[in-house]
Amino acid sequence: MKITADTNLLVRAVVQDDQHQAQLAAELLREAELIAVPLPVLCEFVWVLRRVYGFTNHDCIAAIETLAASPPVVLDRPCVEAGLAMLAADGDFADGVIAHSGRWLGGEVLASFDRKAAELLKAQGQPTLLLNGPAATARFSP
Secondary structure, eight states, rough: OHHHHHHHHHHHHHHHOOOOHHHHHHHHHHOOSEOOOOOHHHHHHHHHHHHHHHHOOHHHHHHHHHHHHTEEEEEEEEHHHHHHHHHTSSSSHHHHHHHHHHHTTTTEEEEESSSSHHHHHHTOOOOEEEEETTEEEEEOOO
């Protein structure tokens, strides 16, 4: 069977906080011919692991790398790598995904009010436009 995994399926398989659901998730993931993992699922997955279960960024990276290494798993690897790079830099997985997806769609610079994301992306050599202050003055960082 070719499946699309949702966030809950992946969380149950990793966290194993519900024995019955964890067993069902593990069996399905073992038996699937193809496991499609959309980017929003991974963004939610990291958020849930960090906020609900207290996983560290390192734990989340390990979980995603293990998932991505499984032969039947299909995902947007370049975009996932961008998200993992942000996690490794103590940022948010979703910020890396957003920046990469925006470039893929033709955006030249990430515009954001998020100072930390902008600084981490700039450190990775990505152009950012940090909007700050009540008047939303912009500062471009190539």
